[in-house]
Amino acid sequence: MLSIIHRSGILKVVINIVIIFALMFSVGMSVALGAVDIQLSTVWEALFDFDKDITSHQVIRELRLPRALAAAMVGAFLSVSGAMMQGMTRNPLASPSVMGVTHGASFVLVLMLAFFPAVSNLGLTFASFIGAGLAVTLIFMAGSLSAGGLTPVKLALAGVAIGTMLSSLSSVIALHFQLEKQLGFWLAGGLADANWTSVKVLMISGLIGMFIALSISKSITVLNLGEDIATGLGQNHFIIKVFGIITVLLLTGAAVSVAGVVGFVGLIVPHITRFIIGTDYGWIVPTSALAGALLLVLADIGARLINAPFETPVGALTSLIGVPFFLYLARGSSGEGKS
Numbered sequence: 001m002l003s004i005i006h007r008s009g010i011l012k013v014v015i016n017i018v019i020i021f022a023l024m025f026s027v028g029m030s031v032a033l034g035a036v037d038i039q040l041s042t043v044w045e046a047l048f049d050f051d052k053d054i055t056s057h058q059v060i061r062e063l064r065l066p067r068a069l070a071a072a073m074v075g076a077f078l079s080v081s082g083a084m085m086q087g088m089t090r091n092p093l094a095s096p097s098v099m100g101v102t103h104g105a106s107f108v109l110v111l112m113l114a115f116f117p118a119v120s121n122l123g124l125t126f127a128s129f130i131g132a133g134l135a136v137t138l139i140f141m142a143g144s145l146s147a148g149g150l151t152p153v154k155l156a157l158a159g160v161a162i163g164t165m166l167s168s169l170s171s172v173i174a175l176h177f178q179l180e181k182q183l184g185f186w187l188a189g190g191l192a193d194a195n196w197t198s199v200k201v202l203m204i205s206g207l208i209g210m211f212i213a214l215s216i217s218k219s220i221t222v223l224n225l226g227e228d229i230a231t232g233l234g235q236n237h238f239i240i241k242v243f244g245i246i247t248v249l250l251l252t253g254a255a256v257s258v259a260g261v262v263g264f265v266g267l268i269v270p271h272i273t274r275f276i277i278g279t280d281y282g283w284i285v286p287t288s289a290l291a292g293a294l295l296l297v298l299a300d301i302g303a304r305l306i307n308a309p310f311e312t313p314v315g316a317l318t319s320l321i322g323v324p325f326f327l328y329l330a331r332g333s334s335g336e337g338k339s
Contacts, residue, residue, distance in 0.1 A: 264322020
C-alpha cells in the first residue's frame with residue numbers, strides 16, 4: 001500500500017487534504033476547550049458574527065484563537081526545519097532540538113532578558129534568530145574540526161554537546177540574574193503567552209522560510225542522495241545548504257521566540273511523513289508542515305486538559321513521544337545512512 005502511495009500523486013493530495021480537515025477540526029477544538037468549555041457553534045459565531053459585548057467571543061478572538069494559530073505555525077515550522085536538516089545532512093537524528101539549535105536560540109534570549117530586560121517582542125525574535133545561527137555555526141565548526149571530517153554521527157554528537165553546553169550556560173545566567181521563571185518557560189516550552197503579536201511574527205518569518213523551503217525542496221531531494229551525485233547532476237550543493245540553513249534559522253528562531261524549546265516535533269514528523277509519502281521533498285516539506293501543525297495543536301490541547309486548570313508544558317508531552325522515537329532511531333541507525 002505504501003509503495004502505491006509513494007508513486008501516486010493523487011493519493012498524496014488526498015492525504016494532505018485529510019490532514020487539512022483534521023487540522024481545521026483540531027484548531028476548532030483547541031478554541032472550544034479550556035478552563036471554560038465553549039460550544040463549537042459559539043466559536044463559529046465569534047469568527048463570522050463577532051459581538052464585542054459577548055465575553056466568550058472576546059475570549060475566543062483575543063486568547064484562544066491566536067494561541068491555536070500560533071501552535072499550528074510553531075509545529076509546522078519545527079517540522080519543516082527538521083525535514084530540511086535531515087535532508088541536508090543525511091542524518092536521520094537531525095532536528096532543531098536534538099542538534100542544539102533551539103537551545104542556541106533560548107541561550108541568546110536569556111542573554112537579552114538579563115542585559116536588556118525591556119527588549120520588545122521583535123527584539124526577542126531577532127535574538128532568537130541570532131542564537132539559532134550561533135548554535136548552527138558552533139555545531140558545524142565542532143564537527144568539521146574532528147579527525148575524518150564531518151560525518152552524520154559527528155554532526156549529531158556535536159549538536160548534543162553544543163546544545164547541552166548552551167543550555168547549561170543559560171541556567172547559570174538565569175540563576176545569576178534571577179530569571180529562573182523565564183528560563184523555565186523557554187526550556188519547558190509552552191504557548192500560554194501566545195497572542196496576535198506572536199502570530200504576526202510567525203507569519204512574517206514563516207512566509208519567507210516556507211517559500212525558500214518549497215523553492216529548494218527538489219534540490220534537497222537530490223542532495224539527500226549524496227553530495228557526489230548532486231554535483232554530478234550539476235547542482236551547487238553549497239548554495240542549497242546556505243538557503244537550507246537560512247530556512248532553519250528563520251523557522252526555528254521564530255518558533256522558539258514564541259513557544260520556547262518544544263522538543264522532538266522536528267524529529268518525529270519528517271520521519272512519519274517520509275514513511276507514508278516517500279522521499280520526494282517536494283511532498284515531504286508541505287506534508288510535514290501540515291502534520292507538524294496538527295501534532296502541536298493536539299499536544300497543546302492535551303497540555304491544557306491533562307492537569308486542568310493548571311497547564312502541563314507542551315514540551316513535556318512532545319518529549320514523551322519523542323524520546324522513545326529517538327532511541328528507536330538511534331538503535332536502528334548506523335549513523336551513515338541517508339535519511
